[in-house]
Amino acid sequence: MALTQLRFVSPTTAVRMFALAACMFMLGCAVGPDYRRPDAPRVDRYTARPLPDATVKAEAADGDAQRFLKGRDVPQHWWTSFGNAELDRRVRMALEHSPSMASAQSALRQAQENAMAAGGALFPALDAGAGAAREKLSAAQLGTPGGVRPFTLFNASVNVRYTLDLFGGVRRGIEASRAQSDVQKARLDSTYLTLAGNVVTASLQEASLREQIRATRQIIDMQRKTLAITERQQEIGASSFLDTLAIRAQLGTSEAALPPLRARLAAVRNQLATYLGVTPAQLQAAPVTLDAVELPRAVPVSLPSRLVEQRPDIRAASAQLHAASAEVGVATAAMLPQITLSGSGGSQALSAGDLFSAGTRAWSLGLNLTQPLFHGGALLHGKRAAQAALDQATANWQQTVLVAFQNVADALDALQYDAQTLAAQAVAERAASQRLALAREQYRIGATGYLDLLDAERSDQQARIALVQARAARLTDTAALYTALGGGWRNKTRTTPPAAPAHASSTASN
Numbered sequence: 001m002a003l004t005q006l007r008f009v010s011p012t013t014a015v016r017m018f019a020l021a022a023c024m025f026m027l028g029c030a031v032g033p034d035y036r037r038p039d040a041p042r043v044d045r046y047t048a049r050p051l052p053d054a055t056v057k058a059e060a061a062d063g064d065a066q067r068f069l070k071g072r073d074v075p076q077h078w079w080t081s082f083g084n085a086e087l088d089r090r091v092r093m094a095l096e097h098s099p100s101m102a103s104a105q106s107a108l109r110q111a112q113e114n115a116m117a118a119g120g121a122l123f124p125a126l127d128a129g130a131g132a133a134r135e136k137l138s139a140a141q142l143g144t145p146g147g148v149r150p151f152t153l154f155n156a157s158v159n160v161r162y163t164l165d166l167f168g169g170v171r172r173g174i175e176a177s178r179a180q181s182d183v184q185k186a187r188l189d190s191t192y193l194t195l196a197g198n199v200v201t202a203s204l205q206e207a208s209l210r211e212q213i214r215a216t217r218q219i220i221d222m223q224r225k226t227l228a229i230t231e232r233q234q235e236i237g238a239s240s241f242l243d244t245l246a247i248r249a250q251l252g253t254s255e256a257a258l259p260p261l262r263a264r265l266a267a268v269r270n271q272l273a274t275y276l277g278v279t280p281a282q283l284q285a286a287p288v289t290l291d292a293v294e295l296p297r298a299v300p301v302s303l304p305s306r307l308v309e310q311r312p313d314i315r316a317a318s319a320q321l322h323a324a325s326a327e328v329g330v331a332t333a334a335m336l337p338q339i340t341l342s343g344s345g346g347s348q349a350l351s352a353g354d355l356f357s358a359g360t361r362a363w364s365l366g367l368n369l370t371q372p373l374f375h376g377g378a379l380l381h382g383k384r385a386a387q388a389a390l391d392q393a394t395a396n397w398q399q400t401v402l403v404a405f406q407n408v409a410d411a412l413d414a415l416q417y418d419a420q421t422l423a424a425q426a427v428a429e430r431a432a433s434q435r436l437a438l439a440r441e442q443y444r445i446g447a448t449g450y451l452d453l454l455d456a457e458r459s460d461q462q463a464r465i466a467l468v469q470a471r472a473a474r475l476t477d478t479a480a481l482y483t484a485l486g487g488g489w490r491n492k493t494r495t496t497p498p499a500a501p502a503h504a505s506s507t508a509s510n
Helices: 002-006 011-027 078-082 085-097 099-122 169-235 241-276 304-310 312-333 378-444 450-484
Strands: 067-070 125-135 151-164 298-301 338-349 361-370
Touching: 078 085, 078 169, 078 450, 085 099, 085 169, 085 241, 099 169, 169 241, 169 312, 169 378, 169 450, 241 450, 298 378, 298 450, 304 312, 304 378, 312 378, 378 450
Parallel strands: 067 298
Antiparallel strands: 125 151, 151 338, 338 361
8 A cells, every 4th residue: 555655646756855854954953052961070089088098907806907999990799799698699689579670670661662762753754544535515615506416535645744853853852862761771770779788788787686686685694694693692691682673673674675676677677578579478588697797808999080970870860961951952943943844645536446546646745834933932931941950950960979979978987987986896895795704703702792793794785785786887888888889880771680690699599
């Protein structure tokens, strides 16, 4: 049908019209600003003071100090630097099964298809049609008295329509659609990064809470032994009933600390299940302990100039700025003349069987010029709105960059202070443990009173819990630095999760 109809159009005329269209298209310009990413902050470091070569060494807790590798990018599978197979398995499971990943992947596919659909506006629109109509012409239409009897008119045709993109409005629209696709690419990478960071953080919180619960239970066991000794001393008159009550009160306080810790652990496990794409009842994950998690000794710190290129949220803001810039061109082109070429060829007959027979051919060629004159200010205000959106996108980009630099600086500062805290806390815990052992032995032989013992137990409990929290904080802040630097997702385009390292995939389970 289509080939039959095209021969009804004058070939010479059609070629001339579309040649003219092509020339005008190539000579046309694209109105509106050309996109240029704003300059990144001109700094050579993130923190107010230069980074030290290494953090403080905590001999009694985490061994060697961390070293900062300046100018090095974060590896893609950064969580493997913690050296824990269960942690690797959890992250991979989350990347494969989390609904947030499926949502981000679908959003990217949608944006890509929209961008491809927008590209179709650069080509002529070709449609085929067929129909039948019952008509009666009046005498006035024919110019003869009486008119004619009703008749049925059959038609079949092919129609071509093409709007010349003289001022680049269509091209700017395609540019905006492609920029929106880039936004979704960056958001997908951001989802990968955020999800991996959340799984690592939740796993470290779980390990910390387990250690705190274990330390609290050990303290409770020791206090129960102390209570038994006190009760025996009371029976022989070596201690008073007040001493026994004091020990019981301290034991009750320690036992009361366990339920909140267990509730927090349950909440973290429930959150972890959500990250992994299962319900809390379906979660099957081996415990992660702090002793089984290695502190990354060498931590890469990307250059500030690289942060702007590799961090997903900055890349998304850049693409959004690009789209806003292109939309100004679209709004500007809408105020300028538009030229549309159209053509049709086909057949009209009084019976379906006579279609395409001699004498039934019909064709038309047209050229239309449209110049907007008055739209109630809609076009002008639309252009101003697009410019305001561009200004907003520029400010959003600047704010995103500032927040990114703040995130990195916070993580770097936290790591330095975490190391100092951990070193001091390790010394305090060791001293508190020695003091408790001495106080317990002196109390057993009656060389000291119960107040000294209670104070030593309280100090030891606080020191042990604080040491666990300090170890977990150092690990968590290391993960925060990896994510703040972009987490190795720089300029990646994915619709499926990245492959895990060999040792991680070998531990994965369904």
